[in-house]
Amino acid sequence: MSAFLNADALVRHFAPTLTFGDRVAAKLGARVETRAVKAVDGVSLTVNKGETLGLVGESGCGKSTLGRMLAGIMSPTAGTVTLDGAPVRTGGAKATTRVQTVFQDPFSSLDPRMRIADIIAEGPLVHGLATRAERDRLVSENLTRAGLPPAFGVRFPHQFSGGQRQRVAIARALAMAPDVLICDEPVASLDMSIQAQIINLFLDLKEELGLTMVFISHDLSVVRHLSDRVAIMYLGRIVEEGATEDVFAAPKHPYTAGLLASVPRLDLSGTAQPLAPIAGEIPSPLAPPAGCHFHPRCPRAIPRCGTETPVLRPVGAGLAACHLAAEEQAPAN
Amino acid sequence: MSLLAVEGLETHFFTRAGVVKAVDGVSFTLERGEILGLVGESGSGKSVTGFSLIGLVDPPGRVVSGMVRLDGEDLTTLSEAALKDRRGRVIAMVFQDPMMTLNPVLTIGTQMRLALKAHQNLARRAADARAIALLEKVGIADPRARLKTYPHELSGGMRQRVAIAIALLHDPKILIADEPTTALDVSIQAQILSEMKRLAKAEGTALIFVSHDLATVSVLADRLAVMYAGKIVEEGPIKAVLSAPRHPYTAGLMRSLPSAAKPGARLPQIPGTAPSLADRPPGCAFAPRCAHADTLCQTEPPRTADGARAVRCHHPLAP
Numbered sequence: 001m002s003a004f005l006n007a008d009a010l011v012r013h014f015a016p017t018l019t020f021g022d023r024v025a026a027k028l029g030a031r032v033e034t035r036a037v038k039a040v041d042g043v044s045l046t047v048n049k050g051e052t053l054g055l056v057g058e059s060g061c062g063k064s065t066l067g068r069m070l071a072g073i074m075s076p077t078a079g080t081v082t083l084d085g086a087p088v089r090t091g092g093a094k095a096t097t098r099v100q101t102v103f104q105d106p107f108s109s110l111d112p113r114m115r116i117a118d119i120i121a122e123g124p125l126v127h128g129l130a131t132r133a134e135r136d137r138l139v140s141e142n143l144t145r146a147g148l149p150p151a152f153g154v155r156f157p158h159q160f161s162g163g164q165r166q167r168v169a170i171a172r173a174l175a176m177a178p179d180v181l182i183c184d185e186p187v188a189s190l191d192m193s194i195q196a197q198i199i200n201l202f203l204d205l206k207e208e209l210g211l212t213m214v215f216i217s218h219d220l221s222v223v224r225h226l227s228d229r230v231a232i233m234y235l236g237r238i239v240e241e242g243a244t245e246d247v248f249a250a251p252k253h254p255y256t257a258g259l260l261a262s263v264p265r266l267d268l269s270g271t272a273q274p275l276a277p278i279a280g281e282i283p284s285p286l287a288p289p290a291g292c293h294f295h296p297r298c299p300r301a302i303p304r305c306g307t308e309t310p311v312l313r314p315v316g317a318g319l320a321a322c323h324l325a326a327e328e329q330a331p332a333n
Numbered sequence: 334m335s336l337l338a339v340e341g342l343e344t345h346f347f348t349r350a351g352v353v354k355a356v357d358g359v360s361f362t363l364e365r366g367e368i369l370g371l372v373g374e375s376g377s378g379k380s381v382t383g384f385s386l387i388g389l390v391d392p393p394g395r396v397v398s399g400m401v402r403l404d405g406e407d408l409t410t411l412s413e414a415a416l417k418d419r420r421g422r423v424i425a426m427v428f429q430d431p432m433m434t435l436n437p438v439l440t441i442g443t444q445m446r447l448a449l450k451a452h453q454n455l456a457r458r459a460a461d462a463r464a465i466a467l468l469e470k471v472g473i474a475d476p477r478a479r480l481k482t483y484p485h486e487l488s489g490g491m492r493q494r495v496a497i498a499i500a501l502l503h504d505p506k507i508l509i510a511d512e513p514t515t516a517l518d519v520s521i522q523a524q525i526l527s528e529m530k531r532l533a534k535a536e537g538t539a540l541i542f543v544s545h546d547l548a549t550v551s552v553l554a555d556r557l558a559v560m561y562a563g564k565i566v567e568e569g570p571i572k573a574v575l576s577a578p579r580h581p582y583t584a585g586l587m588r589s590l591p592s593a594a595k596p597g598a599r600l601p602q603i604p605g606t607a608p609s610l611a612d613r614p615p616g617c618a619f620a621p622r623c624a625h626a627d628t629l630c631q632t633e634p635p636r637t638a639d640g641a642r643a644v645r646c647h648h649p650l651a652p
Contacts, residue, residue, distance in 0.1 A: 058518035161606050162375075191374035192545060193622075196589035196602040203599055218519055221548075225591035225600075244596065262523035264548040265592050269576050275552055277523035281488050 003046035004212055005070060005099070005180055010079035012040040012065050037285045039065040040076075041236035044312075047180070047229075052206060052213040054227030054244065056220060056259070060285045061233040064184050067216045071101045071182040083180065097127050100173035104185035106165030110157040116143070116168055117153030120175045129177065138175055145208075146171035147201055163194035170201065180212045181205075187222055195222070202226055220263050224248055232256045235285055235293040242318020252320035255294045292323070300324055334405065335362035336539055337386075337507060342399035344378075344385045347392075353610045355381040355394065357563030363507065366537040368530065370554030370571060372544055374607055377560040379543045383509045386541075387424050388416045403507070422452045425500035429512040431492035434499060435484040441468075441495055442480030448499050467498040472528050490521035497529070504536065511543045526553055547586060551575060556641075559583050562608055562618035569642030577652055579644040581623045617647065625650075 015036035018026070026032040040062040047053045057063045068074035070081055072088035072095065081088045088096050103109040110119055117139045124130035130138050140150030146167040157165055166186060173181055183202070187195045199222065205211055206226075217223050223230055224244055231241040232253065240253040251257040258278035265273045280297040283289055289296050295305035304323055312321040344356035356378045363369055373379040384390050386401050388408065401408040403423065408416065420426075428434060436444055445464035449455055455463065461480065468476035471494040484492055493513060500508055510529065514522040530553040533540040544550050550557060551571060558568040559580065567580035578584040585603040587593065594600050605622040608614055614621055620630035625648045636645045639652070 058520060163606060191607070192547065192586055193374060193589060193603040194606065196591070196600040197604075199591060200599050200602055203597070220519070221590070221592035225594065225596050259519060262520045264523075264526070264546070264552045266548040266551045266575065266587075266590060267593050271572065271576075273552075275523045275527055277527055278520040279524075281490060281521070282518065 004049040004051075004084060005047040005214070006082045007043060007045050007066075007070060008080050008082075010040055010043045010066065010069055010081065011038070011077045012062070012069060012074070013038050013077045033286070035286050038236050038288070039285065040069065042079075043233075043236075043238055044079075045231055045238065045241065047212055047214060049179075049212055050206075050210050051229060052215055052227045054223035054230040055214060055216040055233065056218065056223050056230055057233035058218060058259075058282055060235065060282060062236040062285075063216045063233050066233070067101070067182050067184050067214060070180075070214055071099050072096060073101065097123075097129065097176050098178055099180040099182060100176050100178035101182045101184065102166070102169050102173050102186045104188050106162055106169050106189070107157075109169050110165055110172075112157050114156075115153065116155050116157070119157075119168065120153070120172050123172065123176050127176070130175075142171040142175045143168075145174055145205070147197075161194075163190050163197060166190060166198055167201065170198075170205075174205070174209075178211070180214070182214045182216070184216045185218070186215075188217065188219065199225060220248075220260065221265065232259070235283065235288045237293065237321065238312055238319075239294065239322070240318065240320045241312065242316075242320075246317050250316075252315045252318060252325045253294075253322045254298045254300055254324075258297075258299075292321070336365045336367075336404065337363040338400070338402040339386070340400045340402070342382065342385055342401065343397045344381050344390055344394060345397050346394040348611070351611050354563050354613065355610060356385055359399070359560075359563075359565055361558055361565060361568060363539050363541065365506070365539055366533065367556060368533050368540040368542060368554045370542050370544060370550030370557045371560065372547055372550050372557060373560030374545060376562075376607055376610060378563040378610075379545075379560045380511050382560070383426070383511050383541060383543050386507075386509060387420050387426060388413075389420075389426070418452070421448065421500075421505070422503045423505055424507045424509065425503070425505040427493075427496050427500050427508065427510040427513045429515050431489070431496040432484065434496040435492060437484050439483075440480065441482055441484070441487075445480070445499060445502065448502050452503055463502065464498075467501055468495070470501070470532065471495075471498045472524070473498070488521075490517055490525065493517060493525055494528070497525075497532075501532065501536070501538070505538060507539045507541065508533070509541045509543070512545065513542075514549065515545070522549070529553060547575070548590070548592065559586075562613060563610060564618070564645060565643075566619065566646065567642075567644045573642060577650075579642070579649040579652060580619075580646050581625050581648075581650065582619045584650055585622075617645075 013036040016033050022032045026034050055063045069076050120139050121135045139153045143150050148167050187198050215226050227244045230244050230247050231238045234255050240256045261276035278297055291307050292305045292310050295301040310321045310323050312319050315325040340360045342356055342359040346353040359382055371379045385396050396409055446460045449460045465476045473494055514525050554571045557571040557574045558565045561582050567583045588601040603622055608618050616631040617634045620626040629647045634645050634647045
């Protein structure tokens with residue numbers, strides 16, 4: 001396998017737009033926010049062809065911003081994203097149709113005034129991927145693929161439930177015949193019984209179409225189920241990356257371990273694992289702690305963690321950004 | 334006698350499109366210090382059940398029948414003034430969005446003093462002391478300083494802690510928590526769940542924890558009630574229900590959990606979607622999605638109780 005989707009040293013800052021007045025006021029000592037949020041702060045990653053990468057983190061960790069940059073719908077402050085060696089964005093605009101996105105909220109991602117068929121066909125027609133004559137076939141084919149009857153094409157989004165709308169959003173993405181699907185929390189707003197249906201749909205699509213996927217979620221059990229590899233983010237940086245089973249079985253970063261112990265998990269015996277919450281709050285991304293961003297909440301932090309930023313480096317079979325990670329590793333022989 | 338006994342509660346919404354039976358004959362009991370998990374998907378009536386208990390259902394909704402007996406007193410027969418006296422004092426509520434409780438233009442201290450004044454005549458110093466004690470109890474550091482802050486200065490998790498502190502100001506006998514951790518991050522949710530469990534046990538407060546997520550409820554509830562289309566379809570001690578569910582819906586939910594499956598394997602999903610409450614199928618509402626359904630399921634299923642457990646199904650799964 002080779003790197004298919006590749007992100008190199010991605011950075012995205014969000015700076016407040018300051019008027020001249022704001023600037024003067026700030027100079028005079030007024031409380032004007034001039035700091036930039038480093039939403040994504042130097043992230044490099046690769047996704048191999050046919051692979052599903054899970055991107056996990058809590059709010060404000062930059063996972064959605066990273067997802068948007070990978071999809072080419074947001075420009076990075078620095079760094080590049082390439083697909084098969086070609087940049088996904090050129091000249092300030094998305095340069096490829098091969099990456100498509102499915103968003104979290106199917107209530108706001110579908111135009112309420114368009115019929116389902118128009119929603120699905122719009123992209124391929126605009127981009128010349130399909131002709132008018134192929135329109136009906138394209139619509140019914142993709143609705144079927146997403147598990148909806150083709151007759152639904154004449155309906156409007158409000159006639160559907162949340163799960164069905166998410167299927168429409170998936171059909172719309174598939175109609176572009178993408179190689180890569182970026183899914184940003186696609187099951188987070190769905191009911192329990194519907195979540196399983198959509199997860200199964202993703203499993204089917206992965207197998208049928210050989211799609212490469214980036215699956216962004218805060219829900220560890222969903223990510224574990226769907227991903228081959230996972231990357232854990234905290235305040236703009238990847239803190240751990242590795243094969244899903246390795247990361248879940250033996251997390252190398254204390255944040256990953258804490259996150260795993262914070263999720264209510266249930267197995268068929270009906271026994272819940274007791275929770276072991278991480279102490280403290282997620283710091284403001286406006287002023288992240290120095291050194292390792294996680295050190296104020298880390299049960300194992302040493303003085304070095306507060307001054308020196310750990311780099312993401314090989315630990316065991318995966319990668320971890322922790323000063324202490326290597327010490328636990330058994331010596332190789 | 335149980336602390337709370339709900340019997341045949343029915344809350345209907347009289348909409349232009351017809352009568353929506355959001356809560357359709359719900360009965361359950363709650364003991365002192367017990368944590369009941371009320372679980373269901375959107376539209377199952379779980380939240381409306383919570384609102385109905387304390388008379389917070391707004392028109393076009395109305396509690397049309399049933400009893401909510403708290404310490405022997407039927408809350409559904411009380412006047413608005415009498416209900417106002419019970420709310421916050423005997424029975425309190427925490428919402429999904431803490432800003433439903435908090436007023437954005439008042440400091441935390443002012444809001445807590447006002448909440449105390451609603452039921453008690455306390456001097457300012459005594460009120461402050463009580464507020465500080467409660468903030469401390471819900472795990473807020475430096476509570477005295479927090480009294481001077483406004484809600485927007487706090488994080489989502491902190492706001493929810495404050496909302497819980499306000500709900501507990503009068504030592505209520507029952508706390509109804511409607512998805513209190515759904516909007517929070519995983520690590521903060523774990524903190525709040527642990528705190529709520531600890532508080533309920535330490536203070537002897539009975540807790541009704543309304544949630545859409547079985548796994549979340551499983552970490553703190555003693556008893557579980559599963560709702561579907563306005564009815565409780567299964568209830569019992571949580572571990573017993575989850576380890577051997579008797580209603581096909583509960584069993585289906587358990588099987589479809591990704592955490593219970595082999596990674597990458599197809600999940601045994603429940604087909605179809607929950608019915609619209611305005612257009613409920615006759616008999617068992619789950620029948621159109623159920624693998625065990627037959628013609629008998631066109632009729633109302635009986636509620637069969639077996640010790641602490643009960644199930645509403647024509648073909649309950651073998652225990």
